[in-house]
Amino acid sequence: MGWTTLDDIDLDGKIVLTRVDLNVPVEDGRVTDTTRIERVKDTVLDILEKGGKPVLLAHFGRPKGQVVPEMSLSQIRGTVQEVFGRPVRFAADCVGPAAEAAIAALGAGEVLLLENTRFHAGEEKNDPDFAAALAALGDVYVNDAFSAAHRAHGSTEGITRHLPSAAGRLMDAELSALDKALGSPERPVVAVVGGAKVSTKLDLLSNLVRKVDVLVIGGGMANTFLAAQGIDVGKSLAEHEMADTARDISARAAEAACEILLPVDVVIAREFKAGAASEIVAASACPPDAMILDAGPDSVARVAAALAGAKTLVWNGPLGAFEIEPFDRATNAAAVEAARLTREGRLISVAGGGDTVAALNKAGVAEDFTYISTAGGAFLEWMEGKTLPGVAALEP
Structure with missing residues (x-):
C-alpha cells in the first residue's frame, strides 16, 4: 500500500485545501479537549514552511445539509489559533463568494478556516458539483483526517478528482502505523x-x-x-x-x-x-x-x-x-x-x-x-x- 505525502508535492505559493478533523467537544462555547486540533498542527505548520497557504476544510456535528448556528466552526477559531500559534481567519462559507474573498485576503503565515462543510447537503452526498466548487478554491488538496476517510464525501473523496492530492502528517503517521500492524x-x-x-x-x-x-x-x-x-x-x-x-x-x-x-x-x-x-x-x-x-x-x-x-x-x-x-x-x-x-x-x-x-x-x-x-x-x-x-x- 502506498500513498502520496506532503514531501511528494510542491506547495510553494499554492493554496492548499487541507481536510482536517476539528469535530472537537464544545461546552458553553469552550473547547474541552484540543487533542484533534493539536494532532493536525504539524501538517498546517509544514504547509506554511513549504510556502503554502493552508485553507482548512472540516465538519462539525451532524447538521444534515442545513445551516445550524450552534454547529458553526466559528466558535472554535480562537482555540485553533491558540494551538497553531498562527493567525487563523474564518470564512462564513466553505464555497462561493465568501470563501473566495477570504482566500484572496489570506496573507503569508496565516491560516484560513472555512465554515462547516456539512452545512451543504452536497458534502455527504459526495455531489460532483459541490466537490468541484470546493476544488475550485485551491491548487492542491491535502487530507489529514483519517477519521473521516471511511466516508466518500465531497471533501474527502470527490475533491481528489480535481486536484493533486496528498496525505498530511497525521494521515501519513496513521497509515504507516496501521500498515505495520496488519498490512505487513x-x-x-x-x-x-x-x-x-x-x-x-x-x-x-x-x-x-x-x-x-x-x-x-x-x-x-x-x-x-x-x-x-x-x-x-x-x-x-x-x-x-x-x-x-x-x-x-x-x-x-x-x-x-x-x-x-x-x-x-x-x-x-x-x-x-x-x-x-x-x-x-x-x-x-x-x-x-x-x-x-x-x-x-x-x-x-x-x-x-x-x-x-x-x-x-x-x-x-x-x-x-x-x-x-x-x-x-x-x-x-x-x-x-x-x-x-x-x-x-x-x-x-x-x-x-x-x-x-x-x-x-x-x-x-x-x-x-x-x-x-x-x-x-x-x-x-x-x-x-x-x-x-x-x-x-x-x-x-
Whole structure:
C-alpha cells in the first residue's frame, strides 16, 4: 500500500485545501479537549514552511445539509489559533463568494478556516458539483483526517478528482502505523478484541482470524463465545442468537491456524455497580443468578504470555466492564503489560476505538503504546479489511 505525502508535492505559493478533523467537544462555547486540533498542527505548520497557504476544510456535528448556528466552526477559531500559534481567519462559507474573498485576503503565515462543510447537503452526498466548487478554491488538496476517510464525501473523496492530492502528517503517521500492524506486520501478531456484541464486530473478527496468530476475545463478546460452547453464562450480557456465528468464526480460525483465547476464569457479581461484591470462578462455573463482568487473573496471565511471544499487537475494545471498579482489572493489567513490552522495544502496539482509548488512558499507559488512533469508525473499518475511500484517493 502506498500513498502520496506532503514531501511528494510542491506547495510553494499554492493554496492548499487541507481536510482536517476539528469535530472537537464544545461546552458553553469552550473547547474541552484540543487533542484533534493539536494532532493536525504539524501538517498546517509544514504547509506554511513549504510556502503554502493552508485553507482548512472540516465538519462539525451532524447538521444534515442545513445551516445550524450552534454547529458553526466559528466558535472554535480562537482555540485553533491558540494551538497553531498562527493567525487563523474564518470564512462564513466553505464555497462561493465568501470563501473566495477570504482566500484572496489570506496573507503569508496565516491560516484560513472555512465554515462547516456539512452545512451543504452536497458534502455527504459526495455531489460532483459541490466537490468541484470546493476544488475550485485551491491548487492542491491535502487530507489529514483519517477519521473521516471511511466516508466518500465531497471533501474527502470527490475533491481528489480535481486536484493533486496528498496525505498530511497525521494521515501519513496513521497509515504507516496501521500498515505495520496488519498490512505487513512483524510476526507473531496478537489482536485483542473486546466490547459488548459479536454482531457489531462480525466483519472485524472474520478478517482478523485470517491475519493474526492469536485472537484474544474479551468483554460481552467472550460470553457469547463461551455460551456457543455450551457453557452457562448466567445473567451475563451475551448474544445467544449468535451462537452459530461464534462457532463459525472459531472454525475459520482453526482453519487459518489462528489461536482464539477466551477467558478460563472470570470475575462475577450479582449487581452491576461500583464496588459490588464479586468473586473469581472458572469460566464454566458462573452461577445462574450471576453476571460475568471481567476476565480473571489466570485469563490475564494467558494474555500476558501471548503478548510476551508477540512482535505486533492490535487492540480494539476492553476485556471487561472497565468503566466500573473492580471490573477494570483485566483490561488494566493487560494494558500495563503491553505498554511495558512496547517501552522495552519488544512489541509494536497499535490501538484504536473510543472505549479502547478511554481504557488505556484510565490505565495510564496510552503514551507508551506505539500508536493510538482516535479515528473510531475509520479505524474499525480498516481493521475489517475494508477499502477506505479517502485513503484510496491518495494512492499515486
